[in-house]
Amino acid sequence: MSLPDQSAGRSGRFNRRRFLEVLGTVGVAGGIGAGLYGRAQWQRAALAGAMLHDAQQVMVPREQRELQTLPVRARNEIRDWFHAHCLNASEFAYEVCSPSFAERLAACGTEELKQQCVANAFLARVVSAEEVQERLQVIAQELGNELDASWRGCCQELSLRWQMQISGGGYEVSLPRDLAARLDQLVRHSLNEAMQTADGSLAPSFTDAVSSIGTAALLAVPVVVVIPELALSAFFVRALWVLVEYVVRLVSGRVQGLQAEITHRVAMLGRRLGSEYESELRHCIGQLHQWQQDAVRSFTEDYSRSAISII
Amino acid sequence: MNLHQTRTWGWLLAAVMCLAVVGCLPDGRPDKTQMAPVDYFRATQANTITPDGPILMSTVQEVAPNVLQYETAEGGVYQVRYSNQGEGFRYFDVRRVDRGTTVVAAPAGE
Numbered sequence: 001m002s003l004p005d006q007s008a009g010r011s012g013r014f015n016r017r018r019f020l021e022v023l024g025t026v027g028v029a030g031g032i033g034a035g036l037y038g039r040a041q042w043q044r045a046a047l048a049g050a051m052l053h054d055a056q057q058v059m060v061p062r063e064q065r066e067l068q069t070l071p072v073r074a075r076n077e078i079r080d081w082f083h084a085h086c087l088n089a090s091e092f093a094y095e096v097c098s099p100s101f102a103e104r105l106a107a108c109g110t111e112e113l114k115q116q117c118v119a120n121a122f123l124a125r126v127v128s129a130e131e132v133q134e135r136l137q138v139i140a141q142e143l144g145n146e147l148d149a150s151w152r153g154c155c156q157e158l159s160l161r162w163q164m165q166i167s168g169g170g171y172e173v174s175l176p177r178d179l180a181a182r183l184d185q186l187v188r189h190s191l192n193e194a195m196q197t198a199d200g201s202l203a204p205s206f207t208d209a210v211s212s213i214g215t216a217a218l219l220a221v222p223v224v225v226v227i228p229e230l231a232l233s234a235f236f237v238r239a240l241w242v243l244v245e246y247v248v249r250l251v252s253g254r255v256q257g258l259q260a261e262i263t264h265r266v267a268m269l270g271r272r273l274g275s276e277y278e279s280e281l282r283h284c285i286g287q288l289h290q291w292q293q294d295a296v297r298s299f300t301e302d303y304s305r306s307a308i309s310i311i
Numbered sequence: 312m313n314l315h316q317t318r319t320w321g322w323l324l325a326a327v328m329c330l331a332v333v334g335c336l337p338d339g340r341p342d343k344t345q346m347a348p349v350d351y352f353r354a355t356q357a358n359t360i361t362p363d364g365p366i367l368m369s370t371v372q373e374v375a376p377n378v379l380q381y382e383t384a385e386g387g388v389y390q391v392r393y394s395n396q397g398e399g400f401r402y403f404d405v406r407r408v409d410r411g412t413t414v415v416a417a418p419a420g421e
Contacts (some may be wrong), residue, residue: 079362080407083389086361087402094340094355094399177332270362 036310044304051300054161063289075278082270085127086263091124092257118248144215155180171307186295217288349373363387
């Protein structure tokens with residue numbers, strides 16, 4: 001009678017033992033795996049953190065220098081450039097007060113035609129929106145090239161610092177030969193995303209067409225697009241037309257009064273454009289720095305994942 | 312009113328009318344062919360206001376062929392190129408020389 005009970009008990013103890021063995025094995029394996037994973041994560045975080053720390057020592061002073069100097073240079077360049085327009089405004093005053101211009105005005109049949117005649121003379125002689133756009137692009141190109149050169153230098157220094165870091169740790173994966181190109185790719189990706197977010201009509205090909213990332217960042221991001229073909233700040237287009245209308249009203253005045261009034265207004269426009277452009281550039285350059293920081297962080301995380309395996 | 316008084320009033324009226332006509336005439340542009348570019352600049356730009364304030368006419372000088380230099384009330388020193396345009400000049404390519412910054416050269420298509 002007891003035989004069936006004994007075998008059942010032995011079988012139950014065997015199953016429990018087996019279960020516990022399996023459980024124990026799985027638990028130990030899981031524990032080892034979790035431990036290895038945790039260790040790898042900790043090492044990766046440490047490596048990425050060390051690389052980021054090195055990067056900050058190189059990038060932060062450069063970023064501060066760029067933010068302090070480049071926008072101010074752009075403002076001064078705009079203001080200096082407007083000197084020529086103020087001088088030409090004086091010549092314009094003589095022209096519109098001359099008898100020959102009076103004859104041209106008299107030949108205009110309607111008041112609107114007369115106003116258009118004066119406005120055309122002003123835009124041709126003094127300053128036009130197209131000239132300003134061209135000048136802003138030239139300045140953006142100049143500053144963009146400087147930003148790119150500075151970034152390349154930064155990447156070279158990062159490459160040296162990181163090489164020392166990873167050599168000391170004996171990691172298997174080496175840094176990419178062209179670290180700058182890899183980081184540029186990440187920055188351009190952020191730039192394209194920002195372009196698509198800001199205005200869906202501006203395709204990523206816009207930034208691809210501009211080879212300099214620095215220039216693309218300065219030209220493309222925060223300038224308010226009023227007339228898409230011109231891409232100028234809203235205030236400038238309004239201010240220019242207000243100035244033209246003001247000049248049209250003043251034309252009947254004497255030359256000296258006209259000169260002082262017009263040149264004063266053109267000078268004010270130049271000062272304000274310089275200040276606005278300075279603040280726009282600060283925003284642009286700050287945004288570019290953020291993208292560069294994100295690119296470096298993303299690279300360090302990717303690198304640490306590939307350099308440190310779980311086992 | 313006798314003849315003498317009538318004549319006097321007539322002359323006075325004519326003088327007033329002449330002054331009124333002259334006052335209404337547009338200011339004549341100085342003739343650049345009769346003066347040096349520096350003098351023409353001083354004559355035509357005396358009322359000009361720049362982003363750096365008014366120009367100090369006593370500082371205007373020609374420093375190179377077709378290049379004038381001037382100082383402004385705020386202390387800036389600038390050089391500007393000029394070229395002939397009609398009865399006057401066209402000014403372009405302004406550079407500030409005391410700060411050491413230069414504008415990228417973009418001469419006007421003349």
